[in-house]
Amino acid sequence: MTRQLILCPLFTAILLTAGCSSHRSPRLQVLRLATTTSTRDSGLLGVLVPRFERQQQVRVDVIAVGTGAALKLGEAGDVDVVFVHARQAEDAFMAAGHGIRREDVMYNTFEILGPSADPAGVRGLDPASALQKIAAGGFVFVSRGDNSGTHKREHLLWKKGGGQPVWTDYVETGQGMGITLTIADQMQAYVLTDRGTYLRFKNKIDLAPLVTNSPDLRNPYGIIVVNPAKHPAIRADLANAFVDYVVSADVQKRIQNYQVEGESLFHPLRLTGSKEAVSNQRSAVSQKDLPSAGH
Amino acid sequence: MQLIWDSLSAAIQLVMTRDQAVFAAAARSIWISTTAVALATLIGLPLGVVLARTRFRGNRLVVLAFRVGMALPTVFVGMVCYAMFSRRGPLGPLDLLYSPWGIVIGELVLAIPIIVGISHGAVKALDPRVAETAWTLGAGPVRRWATYVSEARVGVMLAILTAFARCVTELGIAMIVGGNILHRTRTLATATALETSKGEFARGMAMGSLLLIVALVVTSLIGWVSQADERA
Numbered sequence: 001m002t003r004q005l006i007l008c009p010l011f012t013a014i015l016l017t018a019g020c021s022s023h024r025s026p027r028l029q030v031l032r033l034a035t036t037t038s039t040r041d042s043g044l045l046g047v048l049v050p051r052f053e054r055q056q057q058v059r060v061d062v063i064a065v066g067t068g069a070a071l072k073l074g075e076a077g078d079v080d081v082v083f084v085h086a087r088q089a090e091d092a093f094m095a096a097g098h099g100i101r102r103e104d105v106m107y108n109t110f111e112i113l114g115p116s117a118d119p120a121g122v123r124g125l126d127p128a129s130a131l132q133k134i135a136a137g138g139f140v141f142v143s144r145g146d147n148s149g150t151h152k153r154e155h156l157l158w159k160k161g162g163g164q165p166v167w168t169d170y171v172e173t174g175q176g177m178g179i180t181l182t183i184a185d186q187m188q189a190y191v192l193t194d195r196g197t198y199l200r201f202k203n204k205i206d207l208a209p210l211v212t213n214s215p216d217l218r219n220p221y222g223i224i225v226v227n228p229a230k231h232p233a234i235r236a237d238l239a240n241a242f243v244d245y246v247v248s249a250d251v252q253k254r255i256q257n258y259q260v261e262g263e264s265l266f267h268p269l270r271l272t273g274s275k276e277a278v279s280n281q282r283s284a285v286s287q288k289d290l291p292s293a294g295h
Numbered sequence: 296m297q298l299i300w301d302s303l304s305a306a307i308q309l310v311m312t313r314d315q316a317v318f319a320a321a322a323r324s325i326w327i328s329t330t331a332v333a334l335a336t337l338i339g340l341p342l343g344v345v346l347a348r349t350r351f352r353g354n355r356l357v358v359l360a361f362r363v364g365m366a367l368p369t370v371f372v373g374m375v376c377y378a379m380f381s382r383r384g385p386l387g388p389l390d391l392l393y394s395p396w397g398i399v400i401g402e403l404v405l406a407i408p409i410i411v412g413i414s415h416g417a418v419k420a421l422d423p424r425v426a427e428t429a430w431t432l433g434a435g436p437v438r439r440w441a442t443y444v445s446e447a448r449v450g451v452m453l454a455i456l457t458a459f460a461r462c463v464t465e466l467g468i469a470m471i472v473g474g475n476i477l478h479r480t481r482t483l484a485t486a487t488a489l490e491t492s493k494g495e496f497a498r499g500m501a502m503g504s505l506l507l508i509v510a511l512v513v514t515s516l517i518g519w520v521s522q523a524d525e526r527a
Contacts, residue, residue: 012333061393063474077382176492204494231382
């Protein structure tokens with residue numbers, strides 16, 4: 001019994017010191033970045049962040065949560081910079097004074113997937129009409145249901161189509177895009193997804209893109225520096241450095257060249273002379289159609 | 296069935312290629328949960344013994360509170376810890392949010408009620424002659440309590456194992472307080488959840504199996520140290 005009485009506290013002491021030494025790494029400055037799960041899953045940050053870390057001798061802690069949560073973390077001042085894709089919510093965030101600087105970065109696209117047989121007959125339609133047709137026919141539609149960027153876009157599309165009907169086969173998963181796609185695949189249902197996740201899941205699921213290529217399906221990303229007035233620990237200097245880095249010509253080119261499954265996923269918005277930078281000002285799904293209050 | 300076979304081959308691949316990220320996550324899980332449980336034992340075991348052996352008003356209420364604590368949802372604990380460790384929160388300056396230590400403290404909150412609850416039960420269930428014998432042999436209080444723990448060692452061992460199991464598999468605290476940050480706070484449990492959400496089911500299951508192996512090793516170790524299975 002004495003053996004145990006001595007061993008336990010000794011063991012605990014060893015663990016505590018081991019923990020202290022391994023985590024007391026050389027005092028690197030730390031930038032906290034909140035982003036969305038789909039951004040993380042695209043793998044783009046895995047390409048962009050390490051270069052920034054090396055160049056600036058900074059450690060970037062990437063916290064990937066849902067869009068709503070990412071913005072909430074920014075609001076609380078628990079992160080220094082927020083990188084999301086929900087224009088309306090971003091504008092509300094800026095209007096409320098939670099951020100001091102916002103920049104457009106890039107865009108990718110959404111698409112509506114469904115069974116290849118397409119029982120609802122939505123292939124080639126515009127997204128708002130497609131959704132209404134799915135609802136009218138009572139077909140199964142799987143939604144994120146989690147206040148994410150994708151979910152917010154779904155809301156906008158329902159609104160554009162004249163409102164969201166209520167029908168029993170509207171399924172809300174409350175989870176990430178990957179799991180939502182898996183569930184939609186199981187149910188052979190319709191689902192709105194970003195192209196990046198679709199490409200990574202192409203070989204795992206049996207759904208086909210039916211509605212693509214519409215201005216309403218553009219998914220622009222914005223990066224925001226959190227207002228340092230919220231808390232002295234906020235590193236606005238590092239945040240600004242990261243934002244400058246992301247909109248720099250070199251990195252914008254890297255974003256353009258980044259491929260998933262052999263396809264360029266993101267379209268940079270800050271390459272000078274690119275027509276996207278200009279047309280983004282007149283984005284098709286514009287805020288003025290909708291109530292100004294954010295989510 | 297295909298998924299099971301795929302996960303088996305994924306598991307073998309993980310081990311053969313010594314997947315750095317996975318092994319790092321495993322080591323981190325072990326360190327975090329072991330520290331939390333060790334601290335919880337140091338705090339909770341004496342508490343459990345005292346609760347079982349001392350009479351005072353409200354003893355039942357305290358025991359009830361710890362038993363209820365055994366069922367704390369991890370997301371709830373995670374959210375409370377987030378509120379505490381947030382920059383705006385009371386413990387903000389301690390910089391615990393998004394660090395492994397934050398997870399240790401969260402898991403400590405999870406583990407203490409388990410240690411207290413189960414060891415209390417184990418000591419309470421001891422044959423009354425154990426206490427009588429200790430008294431009559433003139434043992435002081437510390438010696439007596441050490442005797443109770445020794446006699447109840449099976450229960451104590453189970454308390455520690457249960458606490459460890461709860462800690463090493465929990466998601467809520469590691470996600471919310473830890474942030475699942477690569478190379479910093481990614482545990483085996485959160486890595487498994489991540490792989491699953493990315494649709495990498497085979498890899499996810501392989502990591503889950505690794506978690507089971509970790510549990511097997513720790514269980515055997517604790518069993519050996521406590522000598523609980525030797526004949527008393």
